[in-house]
Amino acid sequence: MRRKIKTKIKNFMDVSELNALKKCYEKPLDGKDYRHYVGLPALVLMIFSFALTYFWWVALIFGVVGAIYGFKVVMPRSVKRSYNLSSLRERNRFLNNLTQILTDSSRTTVSGISQVQERVNGELKEDLGVLEAGIKGADKKRVKDAFKEIMDKYETDVVFNQYMEQVETAVCEGRKENIETLKQLNTYHNDIVKKTNQFLVSKETHLSGFKKLMGIILFFIGAITFSFSFELYFNAFARSLVGWIFSALYLSLLIIFMKSFFKLYFDDEIMSIGVYKPKKQEEKQNNKEGRPINPLFKRIQTILLATLSKESYELLTEMNNTDESIAKWQWNRMLRCFTLIIIGIVFYGLFQHLLFLLGITFLAVWLYVKGDGQVKTLYQNYKFKRQLEFAKFTRLLIPYLKLKHSKSNFYGVLNKIIPRLDGEEDQKLLMNLMLDMTNHPNSLEPFLKYAEQTSGTDNSVLFMTTLFDFKQGATDLDVIEKLDEMMGEELMKCVDEIVRFKVQKFVFFPTKLTMTNFILVLGFTASVLYHEMIMLSESGIFG
């Protein structure tokens, strides 16, 4: 679904691409950018590795690694971020301006677009120019194509997309029945911009905390370096095997935490938690369904499903997974757990140390339990996506319902919406609804089924019920409009939840980083004691 993934194959962007991206709204890359994005990570890694080992070549290697990381990861991400932000701000400006202009009933939508196009800057100006050229005097097919182009480009901005859909409806139908919806969407977009900014501010706070923490840690390293004596530190820690082992452990943990911190830091998406791809799995299952299932497998499958917690099973089933794939997932989870425990037993046999067995068993159990948490995350994301799809459906539907002849031709309205829905799956569901509608003209059942299949929330059921009433003859659209508003608010709540979920992940970083220093404490103490024992036995104290 998401286009971003395609560019990710390359995994990083080269300088010319970055420059192009940066020039969309700002000036090109300059020396300051290089110093900031490439120099800083290199410097931090260099200082830390040098402070731990006092080998200039180790510091050099880490410096180069840091520079490469900065060049290939940090710089592209920050350039992309600032591009995304200015792009979002520009889109927001466009939305606000256009909404204001469209309230003037004497103006057409197309002239409104061309007027706003002159006011916005950067890349969006060009995109709007293309759009304007595409829709002026074009037939419906070409209008749809023109809108599709700009909507695909800003696919991640869901509200913008919904807004553009409304504009498209207005252009196609030549009327502005949906100005209320446009206003509402505009409010939502303002909310999104506000929330994005809040999210960024809270992440900025965490970043400055992270930086301060690094400073404190560096100060701590300095304290243990110089408070006993530099000679002791140098000989016992920086030039001993024990010290090297602990330093390597410490540095690698530090790097892992830094990496995961920056991954979270640059994750600006407030409309999704991660990438969820249920479709691939389904296709696989469909292929297998033709084959007869071995009864033994069936038995194993039942046993595996019985071991799964009820909650996880329900969530996985709700995400359109078959029993077979759930059993397979559970099997893999158990297999991983058992492999770890076997490794633990082998280690126990080799080293005769109970700690290995306990530690690895603990790890295995932790991984197993973590699986349930992953299911929950997936489910949350899935739910959000479904909600989004349903909200899209309602947004598309309502302006059409407002057209006067719509009630007499409810079927025709749905028919118009089908090609405008995104996924093939959603289109198929709507077609099924239409089919069921014709087969059982006076039944509520098809509507409820559709609500269950798409979103499944109480609100969606309610919406579909009122839609049924509307079709049966209720005249007022007020209730439906209110419900639509509620759906939108629910969507905003989802966004809030995602932001909270993502900010929460930062909370553990200070603790993690602080705890990492315990390795340094242990390593320093152990290496100094070891060093002293060797010195003493050499000097004959125990002789």
Next chain:
Amino acid sequence: MQEQTVMEIVKWFIGILLVLTLVGVGIFTYQLQDVNSFRQVVNNQIERNGGLTLEAVEQIQEHSNEFYRGRFVVTSPQLHERVTFGDVVYYSIEATFPISFFPIPDVEMSFSGMAVSHVR
């Protein structure tokens, strides 16, 4: 959050300090009790050689060098003197103890002792 980190790190730092101080004190006291066995050697040499004769001092120094890395040096007002049977020889052991872990100058201590010549 940073306050907690600083607290935690200071705690650990104090922990390191305490551990190393304790171990350092342990090593120091271990070195201290070496004086007893060394005094035994000095006494023996004085008894056998009838005072801190040149030979006795040589033997003592050799022992100190071999087993204690020359941390102990014997001084006495009756140095290089041979005394008669039953006479008392007073001496003091000048000991230099290095301090582990901390950049503190070596501690110098002196332990006095006496022995009686057993040579007729």
